[in-house]
Amino acid sequence: MARVALDHLSVRFGQVAAVDDISIAFEQGEFVVLLGPSGCGKTTTLRCIAGLEQPTSGKILFDQDEVSHLPPRARQVAMVFQFVSLYPHLNVRDNIAFPLRARGENKAEITRKIAWMNKIFDLGEILGRRPGTLPPGARQKAALARAVVREPRVLLLDEPLSAIDEQFREEMRWELRHLQKELGMTTIHVTHDQREAMSLADRVVLMRNGKIVQAGPPAELFNDPVDEFAAHFIGSPSVNLIEATFTESGVALGDEQVPIAVPEQHLAAIRKSGLQHGKVGIRPHSLTPASSGEFGAVPVSRPISYAIGRERFLDFELSGQIWRGVLPSGSGEDVPSQMHLDPSKIFYFTPEGVRLPVA
Numbered sequence: 001m002a003r004v005a006l007d008h009l010s011v012r013f014g015q016v017a018a019v020d021d022i023s024i025a026f027e028q029g030e031f032v033v034l035l036g037p038s039g040c041g042k043t044t045t046l047r048c049i050a051g052l053e054q055p056t057s058g059k060i061l062f063d064q065d066e067v068s069h070l071p072p073r074a075r076q077v078a079m080v081f082q083f084v085s086l087y088p089h090l091n092v093r094d095n096i097a098f099p100l101r102a103r104g105e106n107k108a109e110i111t112r113k114i115a116w117m118n119k120i121f122d123l124g125e126i127l128g129r130r131p132g133t134l135p136p137g138a139r140q141k142a143a144l145a146r147a148v149v150r151e152p153r154v155l156l157l158d159e160p161l162s163a164i165d166e167q168f169r170e171e172m173r174w175e176l177r178h179l180q181k182e183l184g185m186t187t188i189h190v191t192h193d194q195r196e197a198m199s200l201a202d203r204v205v206l207m208r209n210g211k212i213v214q215a216g217p218p219a220e221l222f223n224d225p226v227d228e229f230a231a232h233f234i235g236s237p238s239v240n241l242i243e244a245t246f247t248e249s250g251v252a253l254g255d256e257q258v259p260i261a262v263p264e265q266h267l268a269a270i271r272k273s274g275l276q277h278g279k280v281g282i283r284p285h286s287l288t289p290a291s292s293g294e295f296g297a298v299p300v301s302r303p304i305s306y307a308i309g310r311e312r313f314l315d316f317e318l319s320g321q322i323w324r325g326v327l328p329s330g331s332g333e334d335v336p337s338q339m340h341l342d343p344s345k346i347f348y349f350t351p352e353g354v355r356l357p358v359a
């Protein structure tokens with residue numbers, strides 16, 4: 001297993017900077033997810049690591065070895081794509097054995113490794129079946145087994161779960177996570193699905209326009225986003241964002257200038273920024289019913305409450321925008337007249353969307 005380092009990596013396609021000067025290291029055995037909207041450069045980064053794309057500038061290192069210009073075969077990486085590329089005329093057992101035979105491993109060794117894959121992936125009867133006869137989840141499992149049986153230095157996964165039904169995807173996520181932990185493989189996984197990223201990653205690398213916006217454990221991105229984009233991209237349901245006015249004495253939201261309760265150290269940070277306008281973000285789970293007459297709570301108008309599973313949500317209007325908060329489960333049809341914002345969980349942004357640092 002290798003540590004993978006990208007050093008000022010850039011890839012240009014004509015005028016497009018698909019990857020724009022990124023530097024980051026993925027530790028040995030780490031499960032990293034590259035996350036971001038379509039076109040942000042995730043796949044190009046992954047293909048560079050695989051050797052399928054050439055960097056325009058910068059370096060790629062596996063441990064101490066520079067691999068930037070080595071062909072894919074020489075890098076000992078395994079890659080699994082969204083659409084499985086198993087050999088259709090071979091059964092799963094022979095598909096898994098194929099890369100081992102190709103490098104001349106003996107029969108006993110191949111049998112041992114297939115048994116090992118069977119144990120890890122619980123392949124059972126699918127070993128004897130051809131890919132075309134298998135459901136998508138089982139096919140993807142076989143593709144993963146074929147990728148990891150070679151014991152690659154790095155496992156690269158490009159949206160491997162996105163062609164699988166939601167129902168099986170959760171099971172596959174679970175399998176993937178266990179597999180990765182058990183084998184301790186350095187794994188780099190690309191997805192645009194933030195839920196998938198948050199449930200799989202040791203560390204999420206959020207990208208936008210070819211650059212890294214933020215890299216950290218999932219909880220860090222959720223609780224401490226560096227900007228409005230990160231706050232918005234991570235979290236489901238998504239963060240409530242609203243224009244705010246900053247004054248010496250407080251913060252007021254929207255056109256109606258609804259005052260909110262702000263802790264003194266946050267006010268100090270806002271004053272220090274010298275800004276008079278900005279934006280406020282608050283996650284739905286930090287927006288809960290207020291006690292009556294509470295100062296700094298926001299009024300609820302045009303409410304709709306509904307349940308998703310065991311959780312109850314409340315959508316309401318504030319300054320022409322729909323806001324979402326949560327209600328205690330079992331609260332029935334009662335709707336509060338005001339919602340409380342957890343002051344320690346409020347994000348403040350500049351008008352350009354950069355997060356204001358607060359102590």
Ligand code: ATP
Pocket residue numbers: 013016017018019036037038039040041042043044045192
């Ligand atoms: P998606 O989730 O849609 O695959 P992505 O984040 O993986 O998106 P990339 O596929 O890496 O993004 O693409 C980054 C940018 O580079 C996009 O603007 C894309 O159009 C462009 N691009 C990627 N590959 C090529 C290519 N071979 N030739 C020209 N432009 C390309």
